[in-house]
Amino acid sequence: MRTVRLSIMGFGAVGQGVARAILQKKDYLSTMDIEPIVVGISDRGGACVEAGGVDLEAAIERKQKTGSVAASDLTALDVIKDIDHDIMVDATPTNIEDGEPGYTYMLEAFRHGRHVVTSNKGPLALKYSMLCDEADKNGVKFRFEATVGGAMPILNLAQDALAGNSVMSIEGILNGTCNYILSRMTEEGLSYKHVLGEAQELGIAETDPSYDVEGIDTACKLVILANSIFGMDVTYDDVDITGITKITPESLSLAGAEGMVIKLIGEVRDGNDGIIRVAPKLVPKNHPLAVGGTLNVALLRTDMAGPICVKGKGAGSIETASAILSDIIAICKNRC
Amino acid sequence: MIVSMDLELKDVPGQLVRALIPVSESGANIMSVIHHHDQRTPSGAIPVQVVFQLTSGQLDEIIDNLEDNEMRVVSVDKKYRLESVTLILIGHIVHSDMGDTIDQIDSTGFAEVVNVSISMPGIDKPSSASIVISASGKSELIKAVGILKRVAGQKDLLVIEPIQTDSLR
Numbered sequence: 001m002r003t004v005r006l007s008i009m010g011f012g013a014v015g016q017g018v019a020r021a022i023l024q025k026k027d028y029l030s031t032m033d034i035e036p037i038v039v040g041i042s043d044r045g046g047a048c049v050e051a052g053g054v055d056l057e058a059a060i061e062r063k064q065k066t067g068s069v070a071a072s073d074l075t076a077l078d079v080i081k082d083i084d085h086d087i088m089v090d091a092t093p094t095n096i097e098d099g100e101p102g103y104t105y106m107l108e109a110f111r112h113g114r115h116v117v118t119s120n121k122g123p124l125a126l127k128y129s130m131l132c133d134e135a136d137k138n139g140v141k142f143r144f145e146a147t148v149g150g151a152m153p154i155l156n157l158a159q160d161a162l163a164g165n166s167v168m169s170i171e172g173i174l175n176g177t178c179n180y181i182l183s184r185m186t187e188e189g190l191s192y193k194h195v196l197g198e199a200q201e202l203g204i205a206e207t208d209p210s211y212d213v214e215g216i217d218t219a220c221k222l223v224i225l226a227n228s229i230f231g232m233d234v235t236y237d238d239v240d241i242t243g244i245t246k247i248t249p250e251s252l253s254l255a256g257a258e259g260m261v262i263k264l265i266g267e268v269r270d271g272n273d274g275i276i277r278v279a280p281k282l283v284p285k286n287h288p289l290a291v292g293g294t295l296n297v298a299l300l301r302t303d304m305a306g307p308i309c310v311k312g313k314g315a316g317s318i319e320t321a322s323a324i325l326s327d328i329i330a331i332c333k334n335r336c
Numbered sequence: 337m338i339v340s341m342d343l344e345l346k347d348v349p350g351q352l353v354r355a356l357i358p359v360s361e362s363g364a365n366i367m368s369v370i371h372h373h374d375q376r377t378p379s380g381a382i383p384v385q386v387v388f389q390l391t392s393g394q395l396d397e398i399i400d401n402l403e404d405n406e407m408r409v410v411s412v413d414k415k416y417r418l419e420s421v422t423l424i425l426i427g428h429i430v431h432s433d434m435g436d437t438i439d440q441i442d443s444t445g446f447a448e449v450v451n452v453s454i455s456m457p458g459i460d461k462p463s464s465a466s467i468v469i470s471a472s473g474k475s476e477l478i479k480a481v482g483i484l485k486r487v488a489g490q491k492d493l494l495v496i497e498p499i500q501t502d503s504l505r
C-alpha cells in the first residue's frame with residue numbers, strides 16, 4: 001500500500017467535498033494500492049495539522065459547527081512549506097485580480113516538491129505558463145481537471161483519452177449559472193432580472209452574479225483550455241467576452257421560432273483564424289450543445305476521432321471533488 | 337443581388353462586347369460569361385449566359401439598354417442566392433435607424449436582408465429582432481455578417497450569431 005499525504009487548502013464546498021470523497025472512497029482507493037492521508041487542512045481561520053492523518057469527519061463537523069477548521073497556530077503557508085506531504089489540493093476562492101491566495105500557495109507547493117491539484121481557475125487564467133514552468137522546474141505534477149466543467153471530464157479527455165488527436169476547436173457551455181438562467185427564460189418567457197433573482201434564491205447564482213453572467217468565469221475556463229490543450233500562451237485579457245445580461249425573453253422566442261435556443265458559448269479555435277471568445281450564440285434545438293438546466297457541455301473537434309461531445313455537472317461539492325480525486329489518482333499512478 | 341441573364345446575340349462581330357457594355361457601365365460586377373457557340377437557335381442566334389452582381393434598382397435599366405440595342409433578353413433569374421443565415425439583434429433597433437442598418441447590407445450588391453421580425457415590448461425597453469441575410473456565397477455571407485456586426489457595434493446593438501454547425505457530421 002502506498003501512502004499519499006495530502007493537504008487541502010480551502011475548506012468550503014469543494015474542500016469538504018474532497019474530504020468526503022476520500023472518506024467514501026477509502027476501500028476503492030485501497031484496491032488501487034493507494035492510502036490517502038490528509039496531513040493538513042486550512043481555511044481563512046487557520047489550519048489543522050496531523051502528521052498521522054487528520055480525522056476528516058471531525059474536521060468537517062468542526063468546520064460546520066465553529067465556522068473554521070483551525071486547530072493550531074499554523075497558517076496555510078506553514079502547512080505548505082513545513083508539513084511534509086506529496087500533493088497540495090487547492091480549493092481556495094477564484095480571484096481574477098491577482099490569483100491570490102492560490103497563486104502563492106501553488107508556487108510554494110511546487111518549490112517544496114509537492115504536486116498540485118486545483119479547482120481554482122484564477123491563478124491559471126492569469127499566470128498559466130509561470131505555474132507550469134515552476135512545476136516543471138521542480139519536477140512535480142500540476143493537474144487542474146476540476147477548473148473546467150466541474151465533474152465533466154475535458155482536459156483529461158483531450159490529453160489522455162484522445163491522445164494522438166489534434167484538437168482543432170472546442171466550444172461549449174462552461175457555466176451552469178448562465179445555462180440555468182437562459183434555459184428558464186426560454187421555458188417560461190420570463191425576464192432576465194426575474195430569473196436571476198430566482199437563481200439567487202436557489203443558490204445557483206451568487207449575490208454578486210457578475211463573475212458568471214458577464215462571461216468572466218467562462219473566459220477563465222477558455223484560457224485554461226487554450227493554454228493546456230492548444231498550447232497557446234494566452235491570459236484572461238486575450239478573451240473577447242460578451243455576457244448574457246442583455247438577453248431579452250423576446251429574443252429567445254424569436255430564436256425559438258427559428259428552431260434555435262440562445263446559449264452562452266465559449267469557443268477556442270486553433271490556427272490562423274484562431275479565436276478565443278465568449279458570446280451568446282444561436283444553437284439549433286436538436287444540436288448536442290443545446291443542453292438545459294445547469295448542465296455543462298463541450299464539443300471537441302478532433303482530426304482523427306471527429307467530433308466528440310461531453311456533458312455533465314459543471315459544479316457541486318462532490319461532483320467537483322470527483323474531478324480532483326481523478327487528478328490525485330492520476331498522479332499516484334504516475335508514482336509520486 | 338446576383339443576376340443570371342440569358343441573352344441571344346446575332347452572329348456578327350462585336351455583339352458580345354456590345355452586350356456586356358450596358359452591364360458593366362451600370363456598375364455591375366460581371367462574374368461569368370458563357371458563350372454557347374454550339375447551341376445556336378433555329379434563327380442562327382448564339383445563346384449567352386451572363387452572371388453578374390448588382391446593387392438593386394438598375395436591372396430594368398440594363399434590360400432596356402440591351403433591348404434598345406436589339407439584343408434579346410430571354411430570361412432573368414434574380415434568385416441566385418447560395419447562402420443565408422439567421423441572426424438575432426437586441427437593443428434600440430428601430431430608434432437606431434433600422435432602415436440604415438438594412439441598407440448597409442443591401443447596398444453591398446452581394447448580400448441582402450430578406451426577412452426581419454421585430455418584437456418591441458415597450459418604449460423604453462430594448463427590442464429584439466430576428467434577421468435573415470442572404471448572400472451570393474459563403475465568403476460574401478461572412479462579409480455581410482461582419483458589416484452587420486460593425487454597424488450594430490456603432491449603434492450599441494447586440495448581435496447573436498449561430499454556432500458553426502458545418503463540421504459536425
Ligand SMILES: NC(=O)c1ccc[n+]([C@@H]2O[C@H](COP(=O)([O-])OP(=O)(O)OC[C@H]3O[C@@H](n4cnc5c(N)ncnc54)[C@H](OP(=O)(O)O)[C@@H]3O)[C@@H](O)[C@H]2O)c1
Binds near residue numbers: 010076120316
Ligand atoms: N463549488 C463548485 O461547484 C466549484 C466547481 C468548480 C470549481 N470551483 C472552484 O473551487 C474553488 C473553491 O470553491 P468553493 O465552492 O469550495 O468555494 P467556497 O465554498 O467559498 O470555499 C473557499 C474556501 O477557501 C477558504 N479560503 C479563503 N481564503 C483563504 C486563504 N487565504 N487561505 C486558505 N483558505 C482560504 C475559505 O475559508 P472560509 O471557509 O474560512 O471562508 C473557504 O473554506 C474556487 O476557486 C471555485 O471557483 C468550485
